[in-house]
Amino acid sequence: MFRSTLIFLALALSQLAPAQKPNIILIFTDDQGYNDLSCFGSTTIKTPHIDTLAKEGTKLTSFYSPSPVCTPSRAGLLTGCYPKRVGLEKGVLFPYSKRGLHPEEVTIAEVLRSAGYATACIGKWHLGHHPPFLPTQQGFDYYYGIPYSNDMAHPDNRGKPKGNQDNIWLNQKTATQSWNTPLLENDRIIELPVDQRTITRRYTDKAIDFIANNKERPFFLYIPHSMPHIPLFVPEDCYDPNPLNAYKTVIEHIDSEVGRLVNALKAQQLTENTIIIFTSDNGPWLRFEHHGGSAKPLRDGKGTTFEGGQRVPCIIWGPNIIPANTTNDALASHIDLFPTLASLAGAEMKTRGPIDGLDLSATLTTSAPSPRDTFLYYSSQGKLEGIRHGSWKFLIKKNTPMLFNLHNDIAEKHNLAPHMPDKCQMLRTRMRKLDHTITNQKRPAANL
Known part of the structure; x- marks a missing residue:
């Protein structure tokens, strides 16, 4: 039954005329936790525009980043692979790094562009800032944004301002001039240092321009926001001088910009044929x-393989495509977005080699069971640390086995490993076998 549903969906979508292919907008925030939207349980942060997307679409509650840090998670998102498979599993890239995503890797942007999509990346890239690695070499027609994290400085990451984050927040104008962070358009630095107070709003401005200029054809718009990665900045008209409200203020500003983006779609009469995905690259810092x-009620945050490090909020909205007002606990990951979006766009899947993502289009559109029942956890340095299979999660931390039933214990408070050695051994064997396959098929990143 599941296979016949997939075949029917693929045939139907492949027969769509180019103008009927869904527009796709992927909003990707930086270091935003599972609990940092009111529709995901926050009682302090108000996100009415994103909440509306959740109410009118579907909310995925078991959605995972393939890494607990920036660069690997983005590599996984765009290639549909565990970061280890594409050689970018170890830590993050810096301004002095000479590495990047290999130009021969095929990204979701390249697949969609081959299907007639206009493509743009507007925001943080962090997959290599040298010309061979930039978005315009990876399937994007246009790029505008910060090439790495907003706490990094051109050209060698030296000379960054000192002081705690409260001081930076209290002195926004001085601080944004002190961080020598570049803003690029395509492959050229156009502002150094970038005024980070207005960067979130300017990303939206550019996104709205892109939508207006490409409304007659299908488009893929990737918006990887620089915020809420520290240091935090907002425009003066949104500023709250109380440092205790810094993070809240930044998320609520992002929410208002999401509202602007949706209003732009409405003005262009594009809402009936557009999919919006809102998610985060990893857990909170x-x-x-x-x-x-x-990340409440999850355990820990960014940089760890506990749930708070890699389970992230995800909302998928698409009138006439995605069922409204639904919650889906199906196991899913950023790596699944590549084949899923390709399927929804009726695009032919051509990749450099094997990928790890699975097509969730039937799960999202017809509530069919998820094809994913297993997920591997790799540390921020690319070390295999665990596996989730169904509701069971097995981790090895400092040679100590941990076993959790996430259905009953989402907060990972009760380690069942001492009581269930056979289950631990089964999961340990399974994760090593899967990792062995990925290791044997590993493709290198590129080096200058």
């Missing part, structure tokens, strides 16, 4: 306290 977010 908890050590920055009120400058970081919350």
Whole structure:
């Protein structure tokens, strides 16, 4: 039954005329926690525009980043692979790094462009800032944004301002001039340092321009926001001088910009044929306290393989495509978006080699069971640390086995490993076998 549904859906979508292919907008925030939207349980942050997307679409509650840090998670998102498969599993890239996503890797942008889509990346890239690695070499017609994290400085990451995050928030104008962070358009630096106070709004401005200029053809718009990665900035008209409200203020500003984007779609009469995905690259940076977010009720945050590090909010909205007002607990990941979006667009899948993502289009459109029942957890340095299979999660931390039933214990409070050695051994064997396959098929990143 599941296979016949997939075949029917693929045939139907492949027969769509180019103008009927759905527009796709992928909004990807930085270090936003599972609990940092009111529709995901926040009682302090108000996100009415994103909440509306959830109410009019579907909310995925078991959705995972393929890594607990920036660069690997983006590599996984755009290639449909665990980061290890494409050689970018170890940590993040810096301004002095000479590495990047291999130009021969095929991204979702390239697949959609081959199907007639206009493509743009507007925001943080972080897959290599040298010309061979930039978005315009990876399937995007246009790029505008910060090439790496907004706490990094051109050209060698030296000379960054000192002081705590409260001081930066209290002195926004001085701080944004002190961070020597570049703004690129295509492959050229156009502003150094970039005024980070207005960057979230300017991303939206560029996105709205792109929509207006491409309304007569299908488009793929990837908006990887620089925020709420520290240091935090907002425009003066949104500013709250209380540092305790810094993170809240930034998320609510992002929410208002999402509202602007949706209004632009409405003005162009494009809402009936557009899919919007809102998600985050990894969990919150908890050590920055009120400058970081919350993963409640999950355990821990960014940089860890506990749920708070990799389970992230995800909302998918698409009138006439995605059922409204639904919640889906199906196991899913950023790596699944590549084949899923290709399927929804009726695009032919051509990749450099094997990928790990699975097509969830039937799960999202018809509530069919998810084809994914297993997910691997890799540390921020690319070390295999765990596996989820169904509701069971097995981790190895400092040679200590941990076993959790996430259906009953989403907060990972009760380690069942001492009581269930056979289950641990079964999961350990399964994760090593899957990782062995990925290791043997690993493709290198590119180096200058």
